Amino acid sequence: MALTPNNTGNGLSDSSYQDILIIDDTADNLRILSSILARVGYQVRKALNWQMAFTACQTQLPDLILLDIMMPEVDGYEICQRFKANVATADIPIIFISALDDIFDKVKAFKIGGVDYITKPFEFAEVIVRVQNQLDLRSAKLEILKLNDRLEERVKQRTIELENTLQKLQREINTSQELQTKLLESALRDNLTSLPNRVLFLNRLEQALNRAKLESDYHFAVLFIDCDRFKNINDSLGHLVGDKLLIAIGERLQTSLSPFDTLARLGGDEFGILLENVSDIEMVTSIAERIINSLNQHFNVSRYQAFVNVSIGINWGNNNYEKPEYLLRDADTAMYRAKALGRGRFHVFDPQMHQEAIQILELENDLRRAVNKQELIVYYQPIISLDTGKIAGFEALVRWQHPLKGLILPTEFIPVAEETGLIHAIDTWVLKTACNQLRIWQNHPVVPKPLHISVNLNAKLFLQPNFLAQIDQIIYETKINPAFLELEITESVIMENNVDVKTTLQELKQRKIKLTMDDFGTGYSSLSYLHNFPLNTLKIDKSFLSLMQKNHENMGLVPAMIGIAHSMGMKAIAEGVETSEQLSQIRELNCNFAQGNLFSVPMEPELMLDLMLAALQW
Ligand code: C2E
Numbered sequence: 196m197a198l199t200p201n202n203t204g205n206g207l208s209d210s211s212y213q214d215i216l217i218i219d220d221t222a223d224n225l226r227i228l229s230s231i232l233a234r235v236g237y238q239v240r241k242a243l244n245w246q247m248a249f250t251a252c253q254t255q256l257p258d259l260i261l262l263d264i265m266m267p268e269v270d271g272y273e274i275c276q277r278f279k280a281n282v283a284t285a286d287i288p289i290i291f292i293s294a295l296d297d298i299f300d301k302v303k304a305f306k307i308g309g310v311d312y313i314t315k316p317f318e319f320a321e322v323i324v325r326v327q328n329q330l331d332l333r334s335a336k337l338e339i340l341k342l343n344d345r346l347e348e349r350v351k352q353r354t355i356e357l358e359n360t361l362q363k364l365q366r367e368i369n370t371s372q373e374l375q376t377k378l379l380e381s382a383l384r385d386n387l388t389s390l391p392n393r394v395l396f397l398n399r400l401e402q403a404l405n406r407a408k409l410e411s412d413y414h415f416a417v418l419f420i421d422c423d424r425f426k427n428i429n430d431s432l433g434h435l436v437g438d439k440l441l442i443a444i445g446e447r448l449q450t451s452l453s454p455f456d457t458l459a460r461l462g463g464d465e466f467g468i469l470l471e472n473v474s475d476i477e478m479v480t481s482i483a484e485r486i487i488n489s490l491n492q493h494f495n496v497s498r499y500q501a502f503v504n505v506s507i508g509i510n511w512g513n514n515n516y517e518k519p520e521y522l523l524r525d526a527d528t529a530m531y532r533a534k535a536l537g538r539g540r541f542h543v544f545d546p547q548m549h550q551e552a553i554q555i556l557e558l559e560n561d562l563r564r565a566v567n568k569q570e571l572i573v574y575y576q577p578i579i580s581l582d583t584g585k586i587a588g589f590e591a592l593v594r595w596q597h598p599l600k601g602l603i604l605p606t607e608f609i610p611v612a613e614e615t616g617l618i619h620a621i622d623t624w625v626l627k628t629a630c631n632q633l634r635i636w637q638n639h640p641v642v643p644k645p646l647h648i649s650v651n652l653n654a655k656l657f658l659q660p661n662f663l664a665q666i667d668q669i670i671y672e673t674k675i676n677p678a679f680l681e682l683e684i685t686e687s688v689i690m691e692n693n694v695d696v697k698t699t700l701q702e703l704k705q706r707k708i709k710l711t712m713d714d715f716g717t718g719y720s721s722l723s724y725l726h727n728f729p730l731n732t733l734k735i736d737k738s739f740l741s742l743m744q745k746n747h748e749n750m751g752l753v754p755a756m757i758g759i760a761h762s763m764g765m766k767a768i769a770e771g772v773e774t775s776e777q778l779s780q781i782r783e784l785n786c787n788f789a790q791g792n793l794f795s796v797p798m799e800p801e802l803m804l805d806l807m808l809a810a811l812q813w
Pocket residue numbers: 576591592593604605606609621622625651652653683713714737770771772773790791792793797
């Protein structure tokens with residue numbers, strides 16, 4: 196039966212592959228021991244001395260050595276030490292054999308590496324158990340070593356895998372970080388010019404503001420730059436050229452700045468500049484001047500030469516500001532003022548402007564409400580025929596009856612209405628109201644006939660596609676004879692030089708509606724323009740009348756203007772007649788009509804009726 200060193204129930208295990216080397220100089224001992232061990236199935240080899248043992252080990256390493264202590268020449272201790280000194284044999288367990296009467300130094304035996312000992316005469320069972328134990332221990336050790344190796348291998352494998360995963364993870368982290376940086380970068384940069392955008396600009400402004408709060412000698416300024424009439428460039432040369440021009444403007448702006456300043460594109464044709472470490476406002480305004488001058492040089496974009504004018508709003512970096520947005524807002528307000536003052540210039544913000552801007556905003560909101568709540572009213576001012584001395588008609592002039600501020604004149608709210616687009620609703624309402632009034636007066640027995648009504652129409656209305664349809668609708672609804680309607684237009688309508696506008700004016704003429712050129716002389720229209728349009732009347736602006744009074748000798752430009760009207764087959768109205776002297780002067784010049792406070796200021800229709808009933812003659 197093959198016995199194993201372990202796990203067989205009888206404490207023995209399969210020993211057929213286990214090789215035991217017995218070293219003993221006594222042949223009897225060798226025989227007895229080998230027979231005991233061979234009987235339980237071990238493979239046994241025998242050596243009588245060191246040389247034989249050494250040779251046996253060279254052939255095959257045994258799993259266990261039984262070593263006699265008392266041997267001639269090389270004794271057991273020495274052999275043991277030699278085995279232990281050799282790497283190949285160091286791990287082989289050695290059990291010492293000794294006779295009972297031998298002087299056996301057990302401590303030494305264990306010290307030099309022995310694992311056990313057996314005493315002669317041999318007890319069969321004891322030999323088996325001790326051998327078996329050591330072999331078990333050895334195979335357990337080997338098993339542990341193997342497991343260790345395997346474990347180490349697995350750990351190594353796992354470490355490599357982990358390292359790979361880690362590297363992959365690191366690469367992914369790097370990529371996502373790069374992506375994030377790029378995203379962040381693009382969120383703060385303007386796509387077209389690659390300049391900082393509004394968000395980044397406001398960040399920098401905030402930093403400057405915080406610094407100014409901490410350091411009393413640190414000063415900064417904000418510039419808000421807007422290109423004048425950039426829309427014209429886009430409309431005429433196309434957006435691609437417009438884009439290229441914006442890039443070129445950005446580059447040129449940069450040349451006027453130091454590397455410490457921040458230039459940003461705030462959107463559209465707007466740029467912002469943060470000037471840092473400036474000493475005083477003069478330094479800032481000279482930089483603004485430099486910018487305006489540098490942009491005055493033409494730009495070569497694609498195959499075009501383009502000129503750019505800018506308006507610049509300057510805001511001195513006051514550290515009382517709570518938010519950077521307010522700094523920018525006020526620079527923007529100053530820029531609007533620069534535009535209003537004639538463009539192509541800079542303007543420095545002062546707090547009064549903010550107050551005004553707020554008032555305009557309030558006015559804007561109130562005006563929206565006013566249109567809906569019918570707070571607007573129409574006043575009428577008579578126009579006198581200088582041939583008959585009678586009222587020939589009225590000019591309708593809008594007023595705003597503000598619930599808190601009282602009566603507001605059109606000069607105050609018409610510009611706001613123009614900017615917000617409310618002008619369209621206002622003018623159509625005034626037109627309708629005035630037409631209604633005309634019909635009422637025309638039906639009234641004492642009102643002098645023929646009676647005209649003049650209504651001011653903003654230039655923007657003429658560009659509306661449904662403009663004529665609206666006029667027709669109003670005429671239809673109010674049932675007036677269009678021949679008694681006069682529309683007052685300004686030179687800006689003609690300046691549009693738009694084919695559609697010209698056609699619209701022709702259409703009005705076909706409907707017999709009269710056209711008056713209002714405020715004549717204050718605009719820039721050339722006489723040839725006037726000639727091209729179907730105008731009936733020129734209304735000489737009141738500023739020329741007042742000049743005429745001061746300049747009694749030559750009467751200024753008024754005679755020439757009346758002459759122009761007549762030579763073009765038009766009638767002339769003198770507006771702003773305030774004195775009887777003026778009246779007699781324009782009479783002398785054969786002016787056809789007169790309007791002014793001398794006759795009556797604009798008033799409610801009821802009061803105008805009283806005036807007509809009084810049948811005043813001038
Ligand atoms: P405008 O069309 O030239 O109207 C004449 C302005 O001169 C009126 O001012 C009138 O009150 C004023 N005026 C008339 N005679 C005299 C005078 O002898 N002396 C002085 N100092 N002023 C005189 P108002 O009513 O304040 O209107 C100002 C401007 O507002 C108008 O000038 C017109 O351009 C605009 N406007 C008035 N109503 C409307 C409207 O319904 N629609 C549009 N789009 N504009 C309107």
